[in-house]
Amino acid sequence: MKVAIVGAGIGGLALAQGLAKAGVDVAVYERDPSPQHRKQGYRIHISNVGEQALAETLPDAVRRRVIATATHPGDLVAGFDAQLNTQFEQVFPVAGPDAVTSVDRYAFRRALMTGLDDVLQFGRQFSSYAETDEGVEIAFADGSSATADVLVGADGVGSRVRSQLVPSQDVRDIGVRCIYGKVPLTSAVRSLAPEAFLRGFCFVGDGAGLGTAFGPVMFREPPAEYGDYLMAVLTGTNAVLGASDEELFAMSPGDLWALVQRLVGDWHPSVRALLDAGEPEAAFPITLRTCITVPTWSSSRVTMLGDAVHPMTPAAGAGANTALWDAARLTRALTSEEDLATYQKDVVANGQAIVTESLHNAERLFNVSIPV
Ligand SMILES: Cc1cc2nc3c(=O)[nH]c(=O)nc-3n(C[C@H](O)[C@H](O)[C@H](O)COP(=O)(O)OP(=O)(O)OC[C@H]3O[C@@H](n4cnc5c(N)ncnc54)[C@H](O)[C@@H]3O)c2cc1C
Structure with a gap:
């Protein structure tokens, strides 16, 4: 099985490490031109x-x-x-x-990123995918393409994978x-x-x-x-x-x-x-x-993790931790007989509880009212 991950953020990198450790063929496509591109610690x-x-x-x-x-x-x-x-x-x-x-x-x-030199590809901005009988064809902004058996959108709050998989998802300011x-x-x-x-x-x-x-x-x-x-x-x-x-x-x-x-x-x-x-x-x-409601989606080959699924305010200090939880959960799914629908069910339920907590915290901390 070949897994393509879009996004070398926190969740995408943890997933790549988990899959590479289990011997799965994995590639990570990141839009930044290099790992040094953003040093905003x-x-x-x-x-x-x-x-x-x-x-x-x-x-x-x-x-x-x-x-x-x-x-x-x-x-x-x-x-x-x-x-x-x-x-x-x-x-x-x-x-x-x-x-x-x-x-x-x-x-x-x-x-x-330690040890992932052969897995990470910088300067590869994902633009769209197409599911075929054999797998997933992935198109990049520079006109290049790649194929995989499973595509994972780990491309953060502005996820392009999500905008194709769940066009109606509501991400609010x-x-x-x-x-x-x-x-x-x-x-x-x-x-x-x-x-x-x-x-x-x-x-x-x-x-x-x-x-x-x-x-x-x-x-x-x-x-x-x-x-x-x-x-x-x-x-x-x-x-x-x-x-x-x-x-x-x-x-x-x-x-x-x-x-x-x-x-x-x-x-x-x-x-x-x-x-x-x-x-x-x-x-x-x-x-x-x-987001207010964590979305569900239907695909047996395309899935997501982290902020791509459940963007949340930082008020619960939980976005990165939840992306790591998702990565561990998806590693287990992709290295066993489990189907992606079971992974999705868990990620949506877990993510929804944390999104709701973060909304409540944000209202108190920032003195704002967020209509749901
Ligand atoms: C101010 C602030 C403070 C925070 N503090 C905390 C905290 O203390 N604890 C905590 O748990 N969380 C915190 N968070 C939340 C946390 O930063 C995010 O939830 C976390 O980074 C999500 O990880 P991710 O892997 O889903 O996405 P990201 O880490 O955002 O990674 C997404 C990656 O995808 C890449 N990408 C995007 N689009 C494309 C594309 N089209 N093609 C290829 N690559 C693409 C991006 O360049 C990026 O590298 C904070 C957030 C903010 C804004």
């Missing part, structure tokens, strides 16, 4: 679900790379108001030396924008940061819809390109940010960061000082999207 929380899926799918050497390039585990999740008065605080036992509790997206993807940024953890920044910000994920909110999430990324082994940093993400609606999408998405990284600094101008001096130490050229805006 941000911190991804890995839950027990994600960790278990990694343990199940990855060969030992790859798992060791993931552990080596993960961040040192934190022990705290806390919320503050804009003047840094604690609103809630949860302390956890510090996880062991082999635990993976959060990762930098770029470093994580690079670790997941929840009306919240993020300005993502990075504060390099120099010794000066480490001494001015509130202690909690270096211990775990912290959310600072003004109670009126403007928030900033902070999360430390302190590597066990940093990537060659950059070192430890504090993730800093500003969130709010266009009205709260005082900028339309046209304005926001046309801004230079420096202007985006200046907007962040302006918006928190009357917040606690430590927060302002931290953001003043940010790396303006690392800033970029993101639109938060979700």
